[in-house]
Amino acid sequence: MTGASGAIYGITLCRQLLAFGFHVHLVVSEAGWRVLKEETGWEATRRVDVLNERFDGAIADKRMTYHSLADIGASIASGSFRCEGMAIVPCSMGTLSAIASGASTNLLTRAADVTLKEGRPLLIVPRETPLNAIHLENMLKLSRLGVRIIPAMPAFYNGPRTLDDIVNFMVGKVMDGMGIEHHIYRRWGQPDDEQ
Template structure:
């Protein structure tokens, strides 16, 4: 008779998310999501494209020449305290480039049409698109927050192609039924919708039918 050995129970999915920020307008969406994930206790693996750094400079006043300092300032020393890992865009040998690296999934927020096109066509030309390709091949959650207007047929076809592969499309389209009073409220709504799709609890916006109490 074959010997039956006990197997150790499977461990829970690592509390790690990969976040990508690209050169689309709306860098504040990505920064806000990162802050929320860190506050919720997740370890964050962050990759930012060169165009993403340019947008951070233009929209939020970040100094792209002092990247580590900017990240530590924005995220309360999470980088130096090892609560967050920053991966340079060209580090194709980084942990997140391998399917053996376990994580809960990846969000690209905001996602430019260029990055979206590369992912849709399997062009792993940098660490961000390679990490997204890993999510697809490993069957892990991949969420994209495209930010562009107007959209032409190629944009739409690329989104449809990815959606049919199970990629979650969450375009940066804020709602107004919750009565936003500030830009922060608008940003919080969109980030909250992203976290809903990630399955993470939050209180970033008032839901439809939710009382004020």
């Protein structure tokens, strides 16, 4: 999770992945912690405790591993560490730019670089508007490298009634990009009662 608005997308994705039985390795940038505080009221000083509380004990029972942004020696910084892929949700334009230029200045950008070099799926959910030419060029560069760009642009064909419906649509699109079967939003042409 980085410092772009839309922390709820990252929170919801973590909750869904945990519910599906995945072990989640979480990195939150310093700006990401600021956004978590501003958008959700999460306290940024007791980080491990807060994450453990908000994700129903997932750290304590070893379903989630939290890595400090500065821990460049963490497991996820190595290509020999086995994982199924990486999602950066939400992804700030600064993080997107660092990844596009190969600047591995912290654990998050190093893990993204490793994901690319190992040929594993990398998905990013950029959240910025309007976009300038630099943003678009960086996204194009990453797309050409095989990165899945899933902009935080919710659809309305599914008749969302709540903010959760909109968030679940975006998280569902990320899960689709990860190849995870789910039913957290109503797909095009799907009756309401089949969700």
